[in-house]
Amino acid sequence: MARTILWRLLYALPIAFGVSLVCFMLVYIAPGDPLQTVLPPDANAEMIEIVKRAYGFDKPLPVQFAQWLWRAAHGDFGLSVATRRPVSLEVGGALANTMVLAVFAVPLSFAVGAGLGTLAGCAPPGRLGRTLDRLVTGTAVMGVSVPNYWLGLVLVIVFAVELSWLPASGMGMGGSDGFSVLRWADLHYLVLPVVTLALVPVGIIARSTRAAVLEVRGQDFVTTLRAKGLTELAVVRHVLKNAAPGMLAVMGLQFGYLMGGSILVEPVFAWPGSGTLLGRAIVNRDVPVLQGAILSLALIFVATNLAVDLLQAAMDPRVRRA
Amino acid sequence: MARSSLSRLAAAGLLLSASAAQGAGVLTVAMTAGDIPVTGGNPDQGFEGFRFVATNLYDALINWDLSRADRLAVIKPGLATEWRVDPANTRRWLFTLRDGVKWHDGCPFTADDVVWNFGRFDEKAPQWNPQQFALSRAYLPNFAGAEKVDDKTVALTTKIPSSLFPYEVSFILMTSRCRAEALKYDWAALASQPSGTGPYRFDRMVPHERLEMVPNAEYWDKARVPKQDRLVLLPMPEASTRTAALLSGQVNFVEAPTPDALPRLKSSGMRIVTNAYPHNWSYQLNFVNGPFRDVRVRRAANYALNRADIVELLGGVAQEGPANVPPNTSYYGHPVSYKYDLPKAKALLKEAGCAPCKVTFAISTSGSGQMQPLPMNGLIKSQLEEAGFEVTLRVMDWNALLALARGGVESAPDVDAINVSRAVQDPINGMTRFMQKAQWSPRGGNWGHYYSEDAENLIAAAFNEFDLEKREGILTQIHEKMVDDAVMIWVVHDLNPRALSPKVQGFVQAQSWFQDLTPVTVAK
Numbered sequence: 001m002a003r004t005i006l007w008r009l010l011y012a013l014p015i016a017f018g019v020s021l022v023c024f025m026l027v028y029i030a031p032g033d034p035l036q037t038v039l040p041p042d043a044n045a046e047m048i049e050i051v052k053r054a055y056g057f058d059k060p061l062p063v064q065f066a067q068w069l070w071r072a073a074h075g076d077f078g079l080s081v082a083t084r085r086p087v088s089l090e091v092g093g094a095l096a097n098t099m100v101l102a103v104f105a106v107p108l109s110f111a112v113g114a115g116l117g118t119l120a121g122c123a124p125p126g127r128l129g130r131t132l133d134r135l136v137t138g139t140a141v142m143g144v145s146v147p148n149y150w151l152g153l154v155l156v157i158v159f160a161v162e163l164s165w166l167p168a169s170g171m172g173m174g175g176s177d178g179f180s181v182l183r184w185a186d187l188h189y190l191v192l193p194v195v196t197l198a199l200v201p202v203g204i205i206a207r208s209t210r211a212a213v214l215e216v217r218g219q220d221f222v223t224t225l226r227a228k229g230l231t232e233l234a235v236v237r238h239v240l241k242n243a244a245p246g247m248l249a250v251m252g253l254q255f256g257y258l259m260g261g262s263i264l265v266e267p268v269f270a271w272p273g274s275g276t277l278l279g280r281a282i283v284n285r286d287v288p289v290l291q292g293a294i295l296s297l298a299l300i301f302v303a304t305n306l307a308v309d310l311l312q313a314a315m316d317p318r319v320r321r322a
Numbered sequence: 323m324a325r326s327s328l329s330r331l332a333a334a335g336l337l338l339s340a341s342a343a344q345g346a347g348v349l350t351v352a353m354t355a356g357d358i359p360v361t362g363g364n365p366d367q368g369f370e371g372f373r374f375v376a377t378n379l380y381d382a383l384i385n386w387d388l389s390r391a392d393r394l395a396v397i398k399p400g401l402a403t404e405w406r407v408d409p410a411n412t413r414r415w416l417f418t419l420r421d422g423v424k425w426h427d428g429c430p431f432t433a434d435d436v437v438w439n440f441g442r443f444d445e446k447a448p449q450w451n452p453q454q455f456a457l458s459r460a461y462l463p464n465f466a467g468a469e470k471v472d473d474k475t476v477a478l479t480t481k482i483p484s485s486l487f488p489y490e491v492s493f494i495l496m497t498s499r500c501r502a503e504a505l506k507y508d509w510a511a512l513a514s515q516p517s518g519t520g521p522y523r524f525d526r527m528v529p530h531e532r533l534e535m536v537p538n539a540e541y542w543d544k545a546r547v548p549k550q551d552r553l554v555l556l557p558m559p560e561a562s563t564r565t566a567a568l569l570s571g572q573v574n575f576v577e578a579p580t581p582d583a584l585p586r587l588k589s590s591g592m593r594i595v596t597n598a599y600p601h602n603w604s605y606q607l608n609f610v611n612g613p614f615r616d617v618r619v620r621r622a623a624n625y626a627l628n629r630a631d632i633v634e635l636l637g638g639v640a641q642e643g644p645a646n647v648p649p650n651t652s653y654y655g656h657p658v659s660y661k662y663d664l665p666k667a668k669a670l671l672k673e674a675g676c677a678p679c680k681v682t683f684a685i686s687t688s689g690s691g692q693m694q695p696l697p698m699n700g701l702i703k704s705q706l707e708e709a710g711f712e713v714t715l716r717v718m719d720w721n722a723l724l725a726l727a728r729g730g731v732e733s734a735p736d737v738d739a740i741n742v743s744r745a746v747q748d749p750i751n752g753m754t755r756f757m758q759k760a761q762w763s764p765r766g767g768n769w770g771h772y773y774s775e776d777a778e779n780l781i782a783a784a785f786n787e788f789d790l791e792k793r794e795g796i797l798t799q800i801h802e803k804m805v806d807d808a809v810m811i812w813v814v815h816d817l818n819p820r821a822l823s824p825k826v827q828g829f830v831q832a833q834s835w836f837q838d839l840t841p842v843t844v845a846k
Contacts, residue, residue, distance in 0.1 A: 032721035033728070037366055038456040041724050041742060042755060042767035047459055048728070050445065054452030082357065082366065084453055084510055085529060093529070153562055160570040168566040169558070175528035267560050270567075272531050280356050280530075285721055 004313075005306070012302040019298040020072070020291060024065050027287050037082040037284040055081060068291060077292040082284050087292035090277065095259070095296060097176050098266075098273035102258040104194045109201035109258075110251055116140065116202070117209025117247075121217065122236050136206060143203025149264040152196040156268070159192060166191050169270035176272055193269040197262060201254040208250040212243035245312045252308030256301040347844025349826065350554040350573040352564040354690075357557050358533045361524060362513040363442075363497045364457040368690040369745055369835035370577070372493075374555050377836050378535060379426075380495035380518035383417050383436065383476075384488050388830075388838035391597055394650055395747065395834035397492050401431060401519060402476075405488055407788050412483035413466070417476045417491075423542045426524070427517040429500035433470040438499040440468035440478065449502060451509050461493035463750075463766065485788045489748035521546050521840050522553055532556050537840075548840040549828065565821075568592060574823035574844060581637025581694075587821045596817040597831040598641055598648050600747040603693055605683060605739035605811040606756065609770045610731050612738040613676045620808035622670035622679075624660035626709035627702065632814055635701055636694060640814040645805045646753060647746050648815050650833070653797035657805035660812070667709040678712040681738040689720030691743035693816055699741065702813065730763025731770045739811065740769060745835050749797050753804055754781050772809050 027034070035051055043051075052058040056067070071078060077087035120136035123129035160168035171179045172186040179186050216222065216239045225235050259274070263282075266275035274293060281289040353374055355367040361379065365371025377385075385400030401420050408414035423431035441447045443459055464487055466479040480487050498517035505511045516524050519542070522535035533555045537548035556573060558564045561580045568576045569590055579587055584594055607614040614620050629642035641648065644660040671679055685699045686692055696717070703713040716737065718726070726734050727742050734740075746752030755767035758781055762771045780800045787793040805812075822829060825845040832838060 030722070031718060031725060033725040035456065036721045036724050038453055039728070040368075040457070040460045041727055042761075043456070043460045043728060044463075044766055045764040047456070048764075051452055051456045054455070083360075083529065084513070090529075153566075156563075156566045156570075161566055164570060168570040168572055169563050170556070170567075170572065171531065175531040177528045268563055270531075270556070270558050270560070270563055272528075276530075283356065283719070283721060 008306045015302055016295055016298060020295050023291055023294045027290055028061060032285045034081055034285040034287045078288040080289045081286045087288045090289055091292045091296050094274045094277035101193055101197055104190055105198040105258050106255055109198040113202040113205025114209050116206040118213055120210040121213025140203040140206035143199050148196050148199055149268050151199060152265050152268040155192045155196060193271050196265050205250055209247050212246040213239055216242045245316045248308055248312055252304050256304045259300050260297050347550055347846050348552045348554060349550045349575055349842050349844050351575040352556050352558040352567050352573040354559060354577045355557045356559040357530055361516045362509055363454045364495055366457055373836045376495050378522040379516055379520045379524060381520055382492050382495050384492040386834055386836050388832035388834055388836055391830050395832050397488060401496055413480045415478045415487055419474050423519050425498040425500055425517050425519055427498055427501045431519055433473055433476050435499045436476045437468045437470050439496050448507060458494055462490050464490060484785045485793055486750050489750055521548055546840045549843050568821055574826050576821040579819055579821045581639055584637055591824050593822045594819055595831045596639055596819045597833055598815060599818050599833045601691060601816040602746045603743045603813045605741050606769045608731050608738045609772045611735045613679050613681060614738055616674045617808060618670045618674040619676050622667040623706060623811045624808050625663045626667035626706050628662040628705055629814060632701055635697060639817045639819045641817055643812050643815040645812060646801060653794055653801050655798035655802045657802045664709055671710040677710055679710055680712045682714040682716055683739045683741055684716045684723055684726055684737045685741040686718060686720045686723040727769055747835060753800055777803055
């Protein structure tokens with residue numbers, strides 16, 4: 001097992017390198033200028049040269065990339081072009097804020113999605129079962145199809161503007177510095193963004209779970225279990241156990257997505273997470289922040305996939321043997 | 323007993339007057355900026371950074387008078403009480419400094435501080451900071467050097483004689499040398515401990531989320547000591563988020579609500595304030611390649627625009643702008659009137675032999691001062707095509723359009739016009755930078771390389787005329803020349819809508835990109 005973990009961690013290195021390289025190239029292929037955020041529209045050529053030199057953007061691109069890579073390998077991701085704050089602080093702070101959302105959105109989406117999917121997959125034959133299945137499938141399709149930034153706006157209009165039950169945006173009166181999930185005054189800022197963010201994973205997890213459960217239910221061993229006289233509840237337990245590794249893989253992927261925040265949803269709620277950070281960095285062409293954020297998110301995906309693989313191996317002996 | 327009661331009454335009176343001086347309520351502003359503007363001196367985020375952060379924390383030697391809504395804002399004494407050109411040398415300006423001013427850190431404001439601040443543009447100086455250099459230097463194209471004359475006088479020299487130099491100086495904000503030295507020139511630390519002389523002091527900041535300022539009770543201009551308890555600035559680039567935040571009571575002052583949100587805001591009791599200001603939504607034209615080299619084509623484009631329709635599209639929060647500066651500008655003059663005249667536009671195009679007149683406009687999807695660029699450009703395209711143009715819109719993001727604007731016409735020869743809205747609050751930023759040969763891109767703001775010998779002569783005369791009344795006459799001629807030559811396609815001037823909670827009182831919307839928040843009170 002230790003060897004597997006080590007290998008998987010080693011795999012992460014070329015992935016991180018590849019992601020960084022692609023991201024770096026994409027930023028420079030896109031039209032625009034990393035210094036736009038600090039230079040006024042009428043900055044003249046002489047001034048641009050001085051600022052480029054000061055920020056290190058005067059060097060050839062391969063040299064810039066190599067220098068960034070060398071510093072990153074030593075834990076220094078550089079300074080944001082826009083704010084001159086260390087990228088590690090910028091990305092760390094944003095990821096922590098997104099983590100607050102994910103901590104609530106992940107269990108919510110997993111519980112609701114897996115619950116609905118199981119319900120649809122295990123629906124009894126007959127009219128009631130079909131209706132239940134269609135209802136759940138319809139809900140899941142809606143979850144996947146409804147643009148979540150639109151849903152966020154609708155929720156804000158209903159619950160913040162019209163009903164005044166919940167705040168419209170932000171992380172509380174003190175911002176993220178003073179935010180505590182243990183205080184209702186802060187906690188209720190989470191409700192709308194968490195529900196909005198959880199919607200897509202609910203749909204995806206529900207559909208995957210339903211498919212996995214239906215597939216397992218059609219296998220011979222389920223017929224054998226029933227023939228042996230097991231109750232339907234016991235059969236469902238066996239079905240879920242067998243469907244779990246597949247569901248876990250989907251959930252792992254969704255966890256990664258939620259940790260990445262949402263470029264569309266977080267700005268709707270003025271939530272200072274990784275999605276907002278990425279959106280701002282793209283608009284500003286803030287290369288160091290983009291590099292740092294994307295690399296961090298890529299590593300989170302790699303770590304999540306590793307954790308999912310290990311969990312799958314722990315749950316399913318066939319995976320261990322493979 | 324009587325004495326005790328009297329002293330208690332006196333104390334109560336003192337407390338009351340102190341609380342009135344300290345102000346009332348918290349003013350919470352939702353800005354359109356995507357981030358908190360830079361706090362350590364000259365700001366980023368365009369003029370919104372100046373409006374909310376820089377001009378509150380800092381003063382320039384020359385400030386802007388933002389106290390009136392009924393006229394365009396003009397410059398006024400700031401940290402300098404007066405300025406005059408040296409009679410012996412018209413490239414040398416003498417600034418008399420204000421007495422008794424203190425930085426927020428308690429250090430006295432001195433002539434050495436002023437020289438130190440202008441020294442920030444010297445790459446070899448210890449106070450050289452690339453970010454501040456980038457954010458400041460372009461405002462001072464004509465600056466050559468600074469020297470202390472005596473404890474109360476500083477001399478600034480210019481590259482060429484320039485009567486317009488005071489406008490340049492108004493954009494350079496003075497920061498505390500004392501604080502910078504105490505922090506050993508750690509610019510990141512300075513951003514969270516800024517020290518200026520402005521009406522507000524920095525209190526706390528959560529990066530990217532909120533900036534809080536409190537009144538500077540020691541402010542040298544007693545009439546401008548803020549009347550609120552606290553000013554909170556929140557970046558909210560999403561217009562719908564700003565609207566929801568105002569309607570739900572999270573903020574009480576919102577920048578630039580979208581036109582379609584105005585009826586809803588009004589019906590909820592919010593106050594919508596608008597005013598003309600020196601903003602210009604226009605297209606700079608290509609004078610090197612393409613049909614706009616012909617003045618008849620440029621005029622045709624200006625006559626083809628039905629600006630009233632565009633104002634209607636914007637829900638009425640814009641003013642028709644058939645000339646470069648708004649009509650109440652002192653040097654507006656009597657320019658040619660490009661009122662909507664479709665037959666004239668068609669005739670001009672026919673006379674120019676441009677049919678169909680194919681043009682490509684580079685436009686953005688959003689951006690500072692760009693209003694509603696996509697629907698506006700869509701409507702303009704249809705209006706121009708009715709006159710005989712064939713318009714291709716090349717859509718890009720704001721950053722890409724700015725890069726194209728900076729690169730100049732030679733980096734984009736196939737683009738006939740760029741749609742970058744402009745601040746036109748002084749003659750340099752409003753006119754001369756778009757007309758002078760010395761400003762041909764990539765050296766300056768004359769993107770399309772417009773050139774006219776007459777214009778060059780007029781601009782030179784304006785720079786060399788130090789009698790303000792006579793200079794006004796020349797500036798008027800420049801504006802009339804600019805419009806006659808159709809140097810741009812002019813569309814509208816924004817009326818800069820803001821939505822205020824009914825609790826917010828005392829806000830006077832100046833005709834400026836900058837605003838004074840100090841008189842505002844917020845009922846609790």
